[in-house]
Amino acid sequence: MRSKIQNKYTKVQLAPNCFIVKSNTLHSNDFSADIAYGLSRKNKFIHSKYFYDKNGSYLFDKICDLPEYYLTKKEMQILSEINKDLLEHLDGHNMVVELGSGAATKTRHIFETLSLLHQRIEYYPIDISDIVRESSQRLQDEFDNLHITGIVDQYENGLDYIRDISGKKLIVFFGSSIGNFDHAEATEFLKKVNLAMNKGDLFLLGIDLVKNKEILERAYNDSEGITRQFNLNLLCRINDELGGNFDIDSFEHVAIYNLQAKRIEMYLESKAEQQVSIQDIGMTINFRAGERICTEYSYKYTISQIRTMAKKAGFEIKSIWTDKQDYFALALFSKELKK
Numbered sequence: 104m105r106s107k108i109q110n111k112y113t114k115v116q117l118a119p120n121c122f123i124v125k126s127n128t129l130h131s132n133d134f135s136a137d138i139a140y141g142l143s144r145k146n147k148f149i150h151s152k153y154f155y156d157k158n159g160s161y162l163f164d165k166i167c168d169l170p171e172y173y174l175t176k177k178e179m180q181i182l183s184e185i186n187k188d189l190l191e192h193l194d195g196h197n198m199v200v201e202l203g204s205g206a207a208t209k210t211r212h213i214f215e216t217l218s219l220l221h222q223r224i225e226y227y228p229i230d231i232s233d234i235v236r237e238s239s240q241r242l243q244d245e246f247d248n249l250h251i252t253g254i255v256d257q258y259e260n261g262l263d264y265i266r267d268i269s270g271k272k273l274i275v276f277f278g279s280s281i282g283n284f285d286h287a288e289a290t291e292f293l294k295k296v297n298l299a300m301n302k303g304d305l306f307l308l309g310i311d312l313v314k315n316k317e318i319l320e321r322a323y324n325d326s327e328g329i330t331r332q333f334n335l336n337l338l339c340r341i342n343d344e345l346g347g348n349f350d351i352d353s354f355e356h357v358a359i360y361n362l363q364a365k366r367i368e369m370y371l372e373s374k375a376e377q378q379v380s381i382q383d384i385g386m387t388i389n390f391r392a393g394e395r396i397c398t399e400y401s402y403k404y405t406i407s408q409i410r411t412m413a414k415k416a417g418f419e420i421k422s423i424w425t426d427k428q429d430y431f432a433l434a435l436f437s438k439e440l441k442k
């Protein structure tokens with residue numbers, strides 16, 4: 104019998120061991136309401152989760168291949184080096200839950216390690232983007248021991264979906280997406296992850312570390328202009344899905360490191376005074392020349408901040424690995440058991 108939660112999803116089978124469940128409530132109403140709210144504020148903003156339509160997910164994959172975007176390379180490097188260490192912590196973990204799985208490129212390392220221990224691995228990728236379909240199908244072709252249920256929904260709902268499924272879980276959250284939350288939100292989010300875990304479950308978190316301003320700004324201002332396209336794609340999305348008339352060429356991509364707040368700030372800056380209308384939400388927006396829409400914060404952490412946040416969220420720290428240059432960290436947590 105389907106549970107109450109499962110009834111909120113439409114299930115499609117892509118292959119014998121590969122299903123996609125898509126939330127029935129993840130629809131465009133949220134997008135229009137959030138755009139209407141964010142663009143009517145004094146400090147205009149668009150939530151970074153809206154980057155990931157089909158084109159946005161494709162552009163993000165291209166960003167991962169850019170020489171300046173060290174984040175993916177460093178995280179992959181650490182993952183490829185910690186197999187042995189990770190194996191020591193794994194004990195019957197045959198279920199992988201991935202938050203914001205995207206193309207799931209990094210997760211292949213995890214499957215290779217787990218395949219040494221298990222003939223069958225249950226995999227639950229959770230992503231707001233339909234990219235889950237494509238990436239699940241690809242993984243299924245590569246690893247015949249994977250049983251996949253891709254969840255197209257927001258992180259929190261995906262965590263509710265998997266909470267009561269039996270199996271020893273390894274939850275992974277790569278790409279430093281935790282950096283998109285401010286510090287208080289990040290701790291609250293980690294508490295939700297903790298709540299979805301049982302005794303013995305593990306959580307592997309990838310986090311970008313505080314470093315030199317030039318290296319950080321170069322990563323978000325690549326020479327090929329892919330990050331620029333990724334940022335501007337938000338305006339294309341509003342034009343396509345909500346009947347907007349943004350003139351894309353009259354906005355510029357801006358990414359700067361705020362040293363004090365230890366975060367990259369990404370904006371779309373209006374090159375001139377202009378008026379934009381969005382038909383479906385009956386909205387006209389005035390922009391001053393130089394006025395910005397904030398599209399992303401990406402907080403960078405120190406190891407000591409990671410430790411503090413983990414403790415606050417009720418985690419026990421099993422290990423923290425970094426690359427040789429200390430650019431990026433992977434942290435392994437378990438649920439702290441109440442004494």
Ligand SMILES: C[S@@+](CC[C@H](N)C(=O)[O-])C[C@H]1O[C@@H](n2cnc3c(N)ncnc32)[C@H](O)[C@@H]1O
Pocket residue numbers: 151152155160163167175202203204205206207209229230231232234256257258259276277278279280
């Ligand atoms: C920075 S990318 C990381 C992708 C991949 N994990 C990696 O490390 O390369 C963030 C991913 O999270 C997804 N995402 C963003 N906000 C989300 C949300 N609120 N709920 C679920 N998925 C989300 C995006 O669609 C995207 O695939």
